Amino acid sequence: xxxxxxxxxxxxxxxxxxxxxxxxxxxxxxxxxxxxxxxxxxxxxxxxxxxxxxxxxxxxxxxxxxxxxxxxxxxxxxxxxxxxxxxxxxxxxxxxxxxxxxxxxxxxxxxxxx
Amino acid sequence: xxxxxxxxxxxxxxxxxxxxxxxxxxxxxxxxxxxxxxxxxxxxxxxxxxxxxxxxxxxxxxxxxxxxxxxxxxxxxxxxxxxxxxxxxxxxxxxxxxxxxxxxxxxxxxxxxx
Numbered sequence: 001x002x003x004x005x006x007x008x009x010x011x012x013x014x015x016x017x018x019x020x021x022x023x024x025x026x027x028x029x030x031x032x033x034x035x036x037x038x039x040x041x042x043x044x045x046x047x048x049x050x051x052x053x054x055x056x057x058x059x060x061x062x063x064x065x066x067x068x069x070x071x072x073x074x075x076x077x078x079x080x081x082x083x084x085x086x087x088x089x090x091x092x093x094x095x096x097x098x099x100x101x102x103x104x105x106x107x108x109x110x111x112x113x114x
Numbered sequence: 115x116x117x118x119x120x121x122x123x124x125x126x127x128x129x130x131x132x133x134x135x136x137x138x139x140x141x142x143x144x145x146x147x148x149x150x151x152x153x154x155x156x157x158x159x160x161x162x163x164x165x166x167x168x169x170x171x172x173x174x175x176x177x178x179x180x181x182x183x184x185x186x187x188x189x190x191x192x193x194x195x196x197x198x199x200x201x202x203x204x205x206x207x208x209x210x211x212x213x214x215x216x217x218x219x220x221x222x223x224x225x226x227x228x
Contacts, residue, residue, distance in 0.1 A: 004156075009154065032214060034216050036216075036217075036219075041221075041222075042221060042222070043118075043204055043219035043220050043221045043222050044157075044204065044206075044217070044219045045219070046216040046217070046218075049215075049216050051214055090156060090157065092216075095214075101159070102147075102159070102217070104149075104156040104157040104158075105156050106154055106155060106156040107156050
C-alpha cells in the first residue's frame with residue numbers, strides 16, 4: 001500500500017538551531033509533495049509544495065524542502081528555528097497511481113526551546 | 115478573503131443523535147474533502163467530492179454521509195454518532211483535485227460523542 005512516513009512524532013530543537021523534519025513516501029513514480037503546518041486550534045496551512053521542476057522548494061516562514069527521487073524523500077528544513085515555529089507539521093503526497101488522492105503522514109510535533 | 119468555513123467549531127453530542135457539520139468555500143473550487151484527525155494517525159479521508167452531485171468514499175467512510183448539491187457547500191452528516199467518531203474534523207477544498215495545488219483547510223470541528 002502507498003504510504004507516507006514521517007520519522008519522529010516529536011522533534012525538539014533550540015531556538016536558532018537547524019530544523020530537520022523527515023518525510024519518506026512509497027512510490028515508484030514521482031508524485032506531488034506537500035508540507036503543511038498546523039498551529040494549535042487551527043486548520044492546516046500549506047507551507048510548500050513540489051510538483052515539477054526544481055527539486056529544492058522554498059516555502060513560507062523560511063522553510064524549504066528538497067525532493068530526492070532516489071531516496072523517495074522530501075525532508076523539510078529551516079536553518080534557524082524560531083519560537084513561533086512550534087507547531088505540528090504534516091507531509092502529504094498526492095498523484096500516487098495517477099489519481100487525485102492525497103495521503104498524509106502521521107505528523108511531527110516541533111518543540112522549540114528558548 | 116479566500117477561505118473554507120466550518121461550523122460548529124466545537125460540538126458535544128450524545129450517542130445516536132443525528133448531527134450535521136457544515137462546510138462552505140468561497141473560491142469556486144471543484145474538489146472538496148472531509149478528513150478526520152486522530153493522534154498518531156494523521157489525517158484520514160472520509161469522503162470527497164469532485165464536483166456537484168459527484169461524491170465518493172475515502173478511507174474511513176463508515177458512519178458518515180455527505181452531499182454536494184451546490185458547488186460551495188459540502189456538509190458532513192453523522193446519522194447515528196458513536197463514541198468512536200469523537201475526533202477533530204477538517205473540511206478542505208482544492209481547484210485541481212488536491213493533486214497539483216494543495217488544499218485550503220477549514221479551522222476544524224472538534225466533535226465529542228458521549
